[in-house]
Amino acid sequence: MKICVCVKQVPDSWAEKKLTATDSTLDRAAADRVVNELDEYAVEEALRIVEAGEGEVTILSMGPDEAADSVRKAISMGAHAGIHISDPALHGSDALATSLVLAKALEGRGFDLIIFGSESTDARMSVVPAMVAARLGLPQMTFANKVEVSGSNLTIHRVTDYGYDEVQSSLPAVVSVVEKTNEPRYPSFKNIMAAKKAPMETLSLADIGLDAASVGLANAWSEVKDFAERPAKAKGTVITDEGNGAEKIEEFLVTQKFI
Amino acid sequence: MAEVLVLIEHSEGSVKKVSLELLAMAAGIGEPSAVFVGPGADAALATLGDHGAKTVYVADGQAFLDHVVVPTVDVLVKLVSEKSPAAVLIPSSADGKEVAGRLAVAIDSGVITDAVAVSSDVVATQNVFGGATIVHSKVSKGTPVITVRTNSIAPVQSGGTANRVDVAVEVSAAASATKVVNRVSVQKSGRPDLSEAAIVVSGGRGVGSDEGFASVIEPLADSLGAAVGASRAATDAGWYPHQFQVGQTGKTVSPQLYVANGISGAIQHRAGMQTSKTVVVVNKDIDAPIFDLADFGVVGDLHSVVPDLTARVNARK
Numbered sequence: 036m037k038i039c040v041c042v043k044q045v046p047d048s049w050a051e052k053k054l055t056a057t058d059s060t061l062d063r064a065a066a067d068r069v070v071n072e073l074d075e076y077a078v079e080e081a082l083r084i085v086e087a088g089e090g091e092v093t094i095l096s097m098g099p100d101e102a103a104d105s106v107r108k109a110i111s112m113g114a115h116a117g118i119h120i121s122d123p124a125l126h127g128s129d130a131l132a133t134s135l136v137l138a139k140a141l142e143g144r145g146f147d148l149i150i151f152g153s154e155s156t157d158a159r160m161s162v163v164p165a166m167v168a169a170r171l172g173l174p175q176m177t178f179a180n181k182v183e184v185s186g187s188n189l190t191i192h193r194v195t196d197y198g199y200d201e202v203q204s205s206l207p208a209v210v211s212v213v214e215k216t217n218e219p220r221y222p223s224f225k226n227i228m229a230a231k232k233a234p235m236e237t238l239s240l241a242d243i244g245l246d247a248a249s250v251g252l253a254n255a256w257s258e259v260k261d262f263a264e265r266p267a268k269a270k271g272t273v274i275t276d277e278g279n280g281a282e283k284i285e286e287f288l289v290t291q292k293f294i
Numbered sequence: 295m296a297e298v299l300v301l302i303e304h305s306e307g308s309v310k311k312v313s314l315e316l317l318a319m320a321a322g323i324g325e326p327s328a329v330f331v332g333p334g335a336d337a338a339l340a341t342l343g344d345h346g347a348k349t350v351y352v353a354d355g356q357a358f359l360d361h362v363v364v365p366t367v368d369v370l371v372k373l374v375s376e377k378s379p380a381a382v383l384i385p386s387s388a389d390g391k392e393v394a395g396r397l398a399v400a401i402d403s404g405v406i407t408d409a410v411a412v413s414s415d416v417v418a419t420q421n422v423f424g425g426a427t428i429v430h431s432k433v434s435k436g437t438p439v440i441t442v443r444t445n446s447i448a449p450v451q452s453g454g455t456a457n458r459v460d461v462a463v464e465v466s467a468a469a470s471a472t473k474v475v476n477r478v479s480v481q482k483s484g485r486p487d488l489s490e491a492a493i494v495v496s497g498g499r500g501v502g503s504d505e506g507f508a509s510v511i512e513p514l515a516d517s518l519g520a521a522v523g524a525s526r527a528a529t530d531a532g533w534y535p536h537q538f539q540v541g542q543t544g545k546t547v548s549p550q551l552y553v554a555n556g557i558s559g560a561i562q563h564r565a566g567m568q569t570s571k572t573v574v575v576v577n578k579d580i581d582a583p584i585f586d587l588a589d590f591g592v593v594g595d596l597h598s599v600v601p602d603l604t605a606r607v608n609a610r611k
């Protein structure tokens with residue numbers, strides 16, 4: 036079983052995120068960079084699948100030079116190898132470009148399963164896994180909170196508004212997982228050391244056969260026209276309950292016409 | 295006037311409020327056309343016409359029950375190529391975003407997600423980074439594909455009627471690659487839908503137990519005609535079903551009123567409720583970050599404050 040997990044390097048969830056004034060792209064220098072939290076669940080799921088049988092897990096990320104750290108970090112959970120797509124021309128790429136690059140990088144490598152997190156905490160689009168599935172012509176098995184591989188068959192529980200759908204496909208397939216699937220492990224000391232020596236391919240756009248004119252900010256399928264900080268919300272009223280807390284909320288709800 | 299396609303979200307013909315909101319938004323851009331996939335179009339036709347749809351494209355068949363996402367995309371791809379619409383508006387649900395993503399790839403067009411407004415020249419407004427930054431963006435290649443959040447605009451009743459046009463569907467290989475073998479529903483509560491509700495009453499770890507949800511949170515919700523939400527701490531503990539989780543990895547809600555009880559306000563929770571119009575907080579820790587969002591907050595024990603409030607709201611009826 037050959038599994039690839041796509042991980043994105045994102046600004047720390049707790050940090051204040053900003054756009055760059057000059058080109059309206061994410062200001063990546065403004066915050067610590069981490070592995071997208073949800074992608075850790077994807078790595079964990081991949082590791083559990085190979086540990087229950089056999090196989091190898093490769094980490095794939097597209098991003099600036101520093102994203103290599105996130106690939107190593109993900110490998111240190113117990114994966115075997117990494118692929119990092121880095122090219123100055125990629126700056127400002129949108130979801131269409133990202134999915135194009137990931138699909139190109141994945142093509143022809145013979146992965147049985149390609150696993151994603153269900154959402155990046157910065158872009159919050161939840162579209163890249165579906166887009167990659169579409170581009171590769173593979174079954175889209177997304178929003179899984181349960182993943183079961185048996186031979187060349189795959190079954191997931193796809194979370195829905197009403198509960199879940201049990202969905203089946205054959206392998207190879209594209210999966211995305213939600214945070215209910217598992218509990219990601221912490222990297223062990225042994226795996227942290229092993230990750231330092233794990234094989235890592237660093238590829239440019241030319242290496243994966245893409246032209247700079249198909250990606251990046253200037254060629255994006257959508258553009259930011261302008262942005263502004265939202266005016267800070269006026270500070271509300273906070274009182275300490277002295278037996279009158281409910282009465283005070285009631286008064287507030289009345290003045291706001293909720294009751 | 296160019297058509298604007300609106301993908302209708304419904305459950306067996308009962309149209310979700312967000313679909314009617316999107317029809318109102320479409321009317322500001324061009325001529326609204328509804329796209330209704332799956333069973334139940336007959337029941338929905340009058341409502342859609344009454345809310346501004348001039349045409350309802352109907353695609354029905356087993357494909358929509360057997361497969362996920364892709365059959366809907368196939369219908370939209372066909373309609374986009376035939377009608378050259380000014381834009382395609384899709385609800386910002388999990389399914390909706392995936393439909394939008396695949397559609398954008400198929401027609402080689404840009405996609406914008408989580409818009410809260412779309413102007414007549416198809417500039418979308420988004421609140422990003424938990425609502426801290428307002429962004430205006432535009433699709434620069436192809437037909438704009440835009441997903442829109444619930445509660446972004448009020449539905450408008452026009453009193454019109456819609457013209458039904460049936461669309462034939464062929465099941466593509468991509469669609470049949472996945473097969474739904476079982477649908478599992480959690481029990482319906484009879485309360486308003488969480489993502490659509492005007493008022494949401496939420497509980498977190500401070501609620502303490504599933505019993506706490508049943509005896510403290512649900513009664514307040516019912517007194518206000520509200521939906522019930524929960525933090526991840528509460529859903530992970532099994533006190534309330536996962537479907538009701540609000541936040542980064544749960545539902546994004548934007549109600550008129552959000553009442554947070556025993557919730558600390560972690561960044562992942564705030565990501566799902568930060569754009570609520572009014573926020574009321576009950577928490578015993580004065581330093582809980584959720585108080586930063588409060589329009590009105592009470593530092594106190596929810597187990598005494600909330601039942602008292604419920605009784606007061608009920609007494610006013």
Ligand SMILES: Cc1cc2nc3c(=O)[nH]c(=O)nc-3n(C[C@H](O)[C@H](O)[C@H](O)COP(=O)(O)OP(=O)(O)OC[C@H]3O[C@@H](n4cnc5c(N)ncnc54)[C@H](O)[C@@H]3O)c2cc1C
Nearest residue numbers: 498499500525526527541542543544556558563578579596
């Ligand atoms: C990848 C990822 C995704 C996540 N997604 C989500 C998400 O979608 N939604 C989400 O909510 N969280 C999410 N989280 C979890 C989030 O980080 C927090 O752990 C969670 O929101 C905490 O829930 P809480 O506020 O109920 O609990 P706590 O942080 O433990 O806060 C409980 C609060 O209750 C108060 N309290 C206790 N007893 C009482 C009482 N008797 N009366 C009044 N107040 C009381 C306490 O003072 C405290 O402030 C995610 C985390 C990760 C890593």
Ligand SMILES: Nc1ncnc2c1ncn2[C@@H]1O[C@H](COP(=O)(O)O)[C@@H](O)[C@H]1O
Nearest residue numbers: 041042097151152154155160161162163
């Ligand atoms: N630059 C990237 N490199 C690798 N994987 C990515 C990248 N961007 C997005 N992904 C994957 O796609 C998922 C969804 O991202 P998004 O559609 O941006 O919310 C993430 O959880 C990642 O698994």
